[in-house]
Amino acid sequence: MGMRPGWVGGLVEETFFVACSAHESRKKNEKNIFCLACRTSICPHCAPAHRHHPLIQVRRYVYNDVVRLDDLERLIDCSFVQPYTINSAKVIFLKPRPQSRPFKGSGNVCLTCDRILQEPFHFCCLSCKACMHAGGSCHDAGRRPVQHPLHVR
Ligand SMILES: [Zn+2]
Ligand SMILES: [Zn+2]
Ligand SMILES: [Zn+2]
Numbered sequence: 402m403g404m405r406p407g408w409v410g411g412l413v414e415e416t417f418f419v420a421c422s423a424h425e426s427r428k429k430n431e432k433n434i435f436c437l438a439c440r441t442s443i444c445p446h447c448a449p450a451h452r453h454h455p456l457i458q459v460r461r462y463v464y465n466d467v468v469r470l471d472d473l474e475r476l477i478d479c480s481f482v483q484p485y486t487i488n489s490a491k492v493i494f495l496k497p498r499p500q501s502r503p504f505k506g507s508g509n510v511c512l513t514c515d516r517i518l519q520e521p522f523h524f525c526c527l528s529c530k531a532c533m534h535a536g537g538s539c540h541d542a543g544r545r546p547v548q549h550p551l552h553v554r
Pocket of ligand 2: 421423
């Protein structure tokens with residue numbers, strides 16, 4: 402299964418864990434599900450309307466959006482993206498995390514944002530991989546994660 406930039410781009414650009422505008426008055430209306438068919442984030446109250454669509458659960462880990470590797474692997478090729486083990490589950494970060502200081506020196510770093518990685522991984526998150534597959538535009542932009550074009554809408 403190859404990379405399908407369409408919905409992957411949507412997944413990494415989408416904002417999760419904000420209130421669903423369609424269900425403002427409901428409890429637990431945080432958007433924590435991504436619908437691959439509609440390429441949009443939805444809340445648990447929206448989910449029944451999308452039950453025939455492929456859905457992926459997004460989780461929160463220290464202010465970062467993550468998805469379970471198991472969930473993602475069924476849908477796309479996650480090779481070279483470094484998984485992290487959180488609560489005994491392997492997860493993948495959707496977006497690059499801010500770095501306290503730029504990494505200087507040799508070592509294995511993310512090809513897009515220079516975050517230090519374990520061997521043999523090349524990307525710290527799905528966004529960095531999607532960026533590379535989209536033509537490497539943010540890589541060519543000088544490897545400055547601050548100017549990452551996958552901004553939050
Ligand atoms: Zn849908
Ligand atoms: Zn909703
Ligand atoms: Zn990265």
